[in-house]
Amino acid sequence: MNSSASYTENDVETLFKTLDTGNDGQIYYTEFLAATLEAHGRIVEETLADAFDRMDSDDTGFISVQNLRDFLGKDSSEEKVIKLMKEADLDGDGRISFEEFLTSFRNTQKIAHRGLIMDDDDSSIE
Numbered sequence: 001m002n003s004s005a006s007y008t009e010n011d012v013e014t015l016f017k018t019l020d021t022g023n024d025g026q027i028y029y030t031e032f033l034a035a036t037l038e039a040h041g042r043i044v045e046e047t048l049a050d051a052f053d054r055m056d057s058d059d060t061g062f063i064s065v066q067n068l069r070d071f072l073g074k075d076s077s078e079e080k081v082i083k084l085m086k087e088a089d090l091d092g093d094g095r096i097s098f099e100e101f102l103t104s105f106r107n108t109q110k111i112a113h114r115g116l117i118m119d120d121d122d123s124s125i126e
Helices: 009-019 029-039 041-055 065-072 078-088 098-119
Strands: none
Touching (some): 009 029, 041 065, 041 098, 065 078, 078 098
8 A cells, every 4th residue: 555644553453443344354345335425424414404405395494294295296196295204204293304304314325235235245345
């Protein structure tokens, strides 16, 4: 590794252990990808804030059932609107706060990440 920064062996070992979430001595592509995405978390959160603001068209600070209907359009069924509301309205108050929106997104990402790991049989960075 030829770099202008100098890392101690302990620094490299700590970094490796952080990336090796499976604790199996290998860094799989999905572990590397997850770490990269986590490093870009702030950008993702800002993008999600923009998406939330667009969905909160009446500027209440929450996404209502009506906001979802308006956002999804005429082609979306009422069942889909209700399903999405139930999935994201974590406290059951009939509206989605930004924190609930963010949590729902993160939960969806975790589920997608687990799916990638299951598909990641032998592709590792060694």
